[in-house]
Amino acid sequence: MNNHSEWIVQAIETVGKTALRDTEYWRATYTPQDKDAVSVLNNYMKEAGMETYFDAVGNLFGRIPGRCSDTVLCGSHRDTVRQGGKYDGMLGILTAIRSVSSLNKELGQPEKSIEVVALCEEESSRFPTSYLGSRHICGLLKEEELLDLDDSGMSLGEAIRDAGYYYGQLSNGRTDITNFVELHIEQGGLMEYEKKQIGIVSAIVGLFTGEIVFKGQQNHAGTTPMRLRKDPVPVAAEFIYRLNLWAKKYQDNLVCTVGKIDRKPGNSNVICDDVSITFDIRSAEQKYLDEANTILNDLKKQLDEHVDIAIDITCNESPVSLDSDGIHILEKLVKEYDYSWKPMVSGAGHDSQIMAQKYKTNMIFVPSVNGISHSTKEFTKAEDIQAGCEIMKAFIKELAW
Amino acid sequence: MNNHSEWIVQAIETVGKTALRDTEYWRATYTPQDKDAVSVLNNYMKEAGMETYFDAVGNLFGRIPGRCSDTVLCGSHRDTVRQGGKYDGMLGILTAIRSVSSLNKELGQPEKSIEVVALCEEESSRFPTSYLGSRHICGLLKEEELLDLDDSGMSLGEAIRDAGYYYGQLSNGRTDITNFVELHIEQGGLMEYEKKQIGIVSAIVGLFTGEIVFKGQQNHAGTTPMRLRKDPVPVAAEFIYRLNLWAKKYQDNLVCTVGKIDRKPGNSNVICDDVSITFDIRSAEQKYLDEANTILNDLKKQLDEHVDIAIDITCNESPVSLDSDGIHILEKLVKEYDYSWKPMVSGAGHDSQIMAQKYKTNMIFVPSVNGISHSTKEFTKAEDIQAGCEIMKAFIKELAW
Numbered sequence: 001m002n003n004h005s006e007w008i009v010q011a012i013e014t015v016g017k018t019a020l021r022d023t024e025y026w027r028a029t030y031t032p033q034d035k036d037a038v039s040v041l042n043n044y045m046k047e048a049g050m051e052t053y054f055d056a057v058g059n060l061f062g063r064i065p066g067r068c069s070d071t072v073l074c075g076s077h078r079d080t081v082r083q084g085g086k087y088d089g090m091l092g093i094l095t096a097i098r099s100v101s102s103l104n105k106e107l108g109q110p111e112k113s114i115e116v117v118a119l120c121e122e123e124s125s126r127f128p129t130s131y132l133g134s135r136h137i138c139g140l141l142k143e144e145e146l147l148d149l150d151d152s153g154m155s156l157g158e159a160i161r162d163a164g165y166y167y168g169q170l171s172n173g174r175t176d177i178t179n180f181v182e183l184h185i186e187q188g189g190l191m192e193y194e195k196k197q198i199g200i201v202s203a204i205v206g207l208f209t210g211e212i213v214f215k216g217q218q219n220h221a222g223t224t225p226m227r228l229r230k231d232p233v234p235v236a237a238e239f240i241y242r243l244n245l246w247a248k249k250y251q252d253n254l255v256c257t258v259g260k261i262d263r264k265p266g267n268s269n270v271i272c273d274d275v276s277i278t279f280d281i282r283s284a285e286q287k288y289l290d291e292a293n294t295i296l297n298d299l300k301k302q303l304d305e306h307v308d309i310a311i312d313i314t315c316n317e318s319p320v321s322l323d324s325d326g327i328h329i330l331e332k333l334v335k336e337y338d339y340s341w342k343p344m345v346s347g348a349g350h351d352s353q354i355m356a357q358k359y360k361t362n363m364i365f366v367p368s369v370n371g372i373s374h375s376t377k378e379f380t381k382a383e384d385i386q387a388g389c390e391i392m393k394a395f396i397k398e399l400a401w
Numbered sequence: 402m403n404n405h406s407e408w409i410v411q412a413i414e415t416v417g418k419t420a421l422r423d424t425e426y427w428r429a430t431y432t433p434q435d436k437d438a439v440s441v442l443n444n445y446m447k448e449a450g451m452e453t454y455f456d457a458v459g460n461l462f463g464r465i466p467g468r469c470s471d472t473v474l475c476g477s478h479r480d481t482v483r484q485g486g487k488y489d490g491m492l493g494i495l496t497a498i499r500s501v502s503s504l505n506k507e508l509g510q511p512e513k514s515i516e517v518v519a520l521c522e523e524e525s526s527r528f529p530t531s532y533l534g535s536r537h538i539c540g541l542l543k544e545e546e547l548l549d550l551d552d553s554g555m556s557l558g559e560a561i562r563d564a565g566y567y568y569g570q571l572s573n574g575r576t577d578i579t580n581f582v583e584l585h586i587e588q589g590g591l592m593e594y595e596k597k598q599i600g601i602v603s604a605i606v607g608l609f610t611g612e613i614v615f616k617g618q619q620n621h622a623g624t625t626p627m628r629l630r631k632d633p634v635p636v637a638a639e640f641i642y643r644l645n646l647w648a649k650k651y652q653d654n655l656v657c658t659v660g661k662i663d664r665k666p667g668n669s670n671v672i673c674d675d676v677s678i679t680f681d682i683r684s685a686e687q688k689y690l691d692e693a694n695t696i697l698n699d700l701k702k703q704l705d706e707h708v709d710i711a712i713d714i715t716c717n718e719s720p721v722s723l724d725s726d727g728i729h730i731l732e733k734l735v736k737e738y739d740y741s742w743k744p745m746v747s748g749a750g751h752d753s754q755i756m757a758q759k760y761k762t763n764m765i766f767v768p769s770v771n772g773i774s775h776s777t778k779e780f781t782k783a784e785d786i787q788a789g790c791e792i793m794k795a796f797i798k799e800l801a802w
Contacts, residue, residue, distance in 0.1 A: 186624065187621055187623075187624045188620075188621055188623075188624025188625055188626075189620075189624075189625065189629060190624070190626060190629070193629065205623065207623075209669065209670075219590075219772070220588055220589055220748070220749065220772070220774065220775075221656065221658035221660055221681045221683075221748075222588075222589075222606065222608075222656060222681075222683050222747075222748030222749045222750075223587065223588045223589025223590075223591070223747075223748035223749050223772070223774075224589055224590065224656065224748075224772070225589075225591060225652070225653055225656065226648060226649055226652055226653070226655075226656060226657070227652060227653070228590065228591070228594065231658070233641060233658075233659045233660075233662065234641055234642060234645035234659070236638075237637075237638040237639070237640075237641035237642045237645070237659075238638075238642045238645075239638075240634060240635055240638035241635060241638045241639045241642045244635035244638070244639075247627060248627055251626070251627055251628060252626050252627070252628070254627075255622065255623065255625065255626065255627060256627070257622035257632070257634075257669075257670070257671075257672055258634045258635070258638075259622055259634075259664075259667065259668050259669045259670060259671050259672065259673060260664070260667045260668060260669050261634065261662050261664050261667075261676070262667075263660075263661070263662050266660065266661045266662075266663075267660050267661065268610065268658075268660045268661050268679035268680075268681050269610075269658070269660060269681050270658075270660050271658055271660065272660060275662070278669035280622045280623070280669050280670050282622075282623050346623075346624075347621070347622075347623030347624035347625070348621065348623040348624050349623070371620065371621070371624070371625070373621065373624075374621070
């Protein structure tokens with residue numbers, strides 16, 4: 001019963017097969033691929049002795065009732081991005097099923113009730129919204145979001161009904177949950193780089209993103225003297241250069257990415273009319289995100305002499321700290337089990353950041369080979385899955401038994 | 402007979418109508434639009450008392466035989482870019498016809514023969530090649546270029562034959578020509594900005610162009626620490642920033658443009674895999690183009706620590722000086738006529754840069770309103786056309802009568 005990874009790896013492959021849409025790996029919410037995965041997961045939960053049920057938006061729960069009304073919730077999301085992989089989300093669900101199943105067999109009825117959850121729509125895999133499942137559990141999903149449309153024009157409300165879930169009344173927020181625990185692949189290369197098996201997440205970064213448009217004046221590249229130009233390209237370049245210099249000062253305390261640069265018209269012999277860039281700045285500490293806002297405005301003031309600069313902020317989410325009691329327990333456990341480990345900040349968003357707003361929440365990371373995620377090449381080694389499951393199981397035992 | 406602009410403006414409108422292809426203004430070489438323009442120009446030349454003929458690639462010549470075998474050639478190109486205007490090229494042909502016609506009526510047979518030429522394919526309006534007509538006259542067109550294909554897959558050779566021109570033998574280069582004179586719109590805003598009617602061109606810039614690829618490594622924007630990134634965007638930004646700092650040092654001696662920036666994959670939350678940029682550097686002095694080459698390689702060496710940088714040079718043409726005797730005559734004439742004028746460097750390419758390799762060559766610029774060219778909005782004021790024609794006429798008189 002202690003070789004968890006064998007069962008989990010087999011289950012990963014079995015559930016993975018349900019995500020194939022034509023030639024693409026893509027499990028979008030409320031699609032046939034999602035229905036097939038739910039069916040497989042439902043069976044796994046029942047085999048583990050759980051009572052299963054769905055809530056109004058189609059989150060799948062497997063429950064082992066405890067002696068008191070408090071509930072420890074564990075799991076992750078079941079959707080994938082387009083051309084995604086088998087591990088992101090699903091490994092957290094399967095590890096939770098395995099841990100709870102194993103504890104139940106070993107120890108019988110828990111003190112607190114335990115639920116494993118397979119959450120829907122974390123990735124914006126079909127609808128513009130994300131964290132749909134966790135937001136519903138927390139009572140943060142708004143009725144008007146049910147009007148959001150997918151690419152085919154079907155509303156979220158229709159899709160939920162169409163998939164057979166009831167949505168006449170959204171949850172006001174569950175009050176029985178005391179803890180949420182999520183295991184997830186790292187989605188970065190840091191653990192592999194530092195040869196660590198377990199990451200204990202202290203915080204999920206805040207996100208400060210947006211677009212900057214540099215509006216110049218299109219002109220002939222050969223006949224417009226340097227002094228008469230309103231060329232947005234060197235201005236955007238200096239902006240990016242200086243922003244990056246600022247970001248590098250703080251090294252591991254933040255990340256700063258310009259991932260998209262567009263320009264019009266984009267002919268080699270024409271001075272651009274405008275350039276637009278995106279910025280994506282993340283930090284576990286609010287003070288760095290505040291400073292990012294300041295630095296963007298300072299750069300705008302310094303560089304807008306010949307070119308208009310407009311900054312549009314599209315997301316400004318604060319960092320979320322995870323439960324410190326849970327972190328202490330996890331630290332104690334990894335030392336007991338003698339796993340190599342490191343405290344981590346999650347640079348990616350997770351359902352845990354929603355859950356943490358209502359419930360004591362903790363996350364366990366396991367490494368992704370080559371740091372790859374959101375790709376069909378996602379892979380986590382069996383030995384790391386085993387380590388993750390041992391810690392998950394031990395942690396749930398501490399919380400619920 | 403001295404109101405030249407009235408006839409020229411009317412002729413500009415008449416020839417202009419021949420360039421309409423569906424709803425687009427576009428006179429590509431050897432098309433029905435080109436044939437219609439040739440027909441109108443042929444009539445104008447005959448009305449002006451010229452003998453007309455075509456050479457093997459379809460350059461249209463109007464000739465007034467002089468007393469000796471030397472020939473003064475004047476004119477410009479008759480093709481336009483797609484969505485081009487009525488003035489670029491055509492104004493030079495019509496001004497030449499008008500000047501020669503006027504001189505012929507006033508002064509009778511010239512000492513040297515005079516030819517007006519309506520050159521084909523300067524703009525790469527249909528075939529990848531440019532300066533086709535002038536290169537043929539100079540004997541620089543190579544047989545193998547006749548195999549070049551247009552977008553429909555027709556070869557240049559076929560298109561020339563199809564348009565009714567003979568191409569069994571290309572010119573080895575005419576030896577009777579002593580001078581070439583071309584009037585052209587400025588294609589920039591400098592003359593208008595400085596309120597000048599006539600530009601006397603001293604040189605046509607050399608062109609140093611190419612592409613630079615910055616190859617990094619795609620990764621997650623949230624989970625990859627700054628120190629583990631191979632992000633090509635800040636490197637490309639610093640490259641552009643420093644290149645522009647260098648270029649601005651020399652102000653009016655060169656221009657430097659990054660007109661195209663592409664990136665893959667271009668998602669706001671993904672570190673780019675690669676960035677490619679174009680560079681377009683022009684100067685009338687070779688030393689600046691040589692220095693440009695050095696600075697690109699220096700920047701590559703300074704910045705390729707985490708990202709591979711590859712520089713691909715696509716064009717490295719030397720600057721061309723125009724005929725200094727001609728420049729002195731032109732300067733004397735603008736002073737006599739009391740036109741506001743300035744010495745100029747042409748930042749754009751012209752047939753004159755080809756002709757100057759074989760014959761004494763000079764160029765006269767007239768202003769474009771708002772510096773616009775390669776656009777249906779091209780416009781030059783009648784008073785500036787009149788001034789340009791007066792100088793052209795006086796200059797041809799000095800050269801040929």
